[in-house]
Every structure is written in C-alpha cells, then in structure tokens.
Amino acid sequence: MKVTVDQDKCVSSGQCVLNAADVFDQRDDDGVVLLLNDSPTSDQATNVRNAAAACPALAIDIEE
Template identity: 85%
Template structure:
C-alpha cells in the first residue's frame, strides 16, 4: 500500500487523524493534513482506507 495526500485539497476536517492517527497528523497552524507514514503496515491498512473514505475533500489517495 502506498498513501499520498494532496495538501492543496485538504479542508482540515481532521477525519484522517480520527481514523488513522498513526498515519496522519495535522499542521498546528492551519490543520492541513500531514502524512506520517506513506507505507503503513498491513495491520494499519484498513485504518488508512477508512481515512481516505472519510476525507470530505478526497485529499488522500491509496494505491494498493
């Protein structure tokens, strides 16, 4: 699995962090997504998928 984010699309909703805090974080100043791990382990893959699905701006891309 390869995870990428488009910070320009991010609307700072925080859904990524709520679903996968070990993969995503948010910048302190504006809440924009920060990718912590672009290749999460298999046991975290479902959380990454949930975060991508929950993102209202579709700023997270998952490549299997």
C-alpha cells in the same frame, strides 16, 4: 500500500487523524493534513482506507 496526500485539497476536517492517527497528523497552524507514514503496515491498512473514505475533500490517495 502506498499513501499520498494532496495538501492543496485538504479542508482540515481531521477525519484522517480520527481514523488513522499513526499515519496522519495535522499542521498546528492551519490543520492541513500531514502524512507521517506513506507505507503503512497491513495492520494499519483498514484504518487508512477508512480515513480516505471519510475525507470530505478526497485529499488522500491510496495505491494498493
């Protein structure tokens, strides 16, 4: 799994962090998504998929 984010699309909803805090974070100043790990483990995969599905801006892209 390879994860990318588009910070320009991000609307700072925080759904990514709520679903996969070990893979995503948010900038302190504006809440825009930060990618902490672009190659999550298989144990993290379900949470990352949930984060992508919950993102209202579709700012998370997953390549399986």
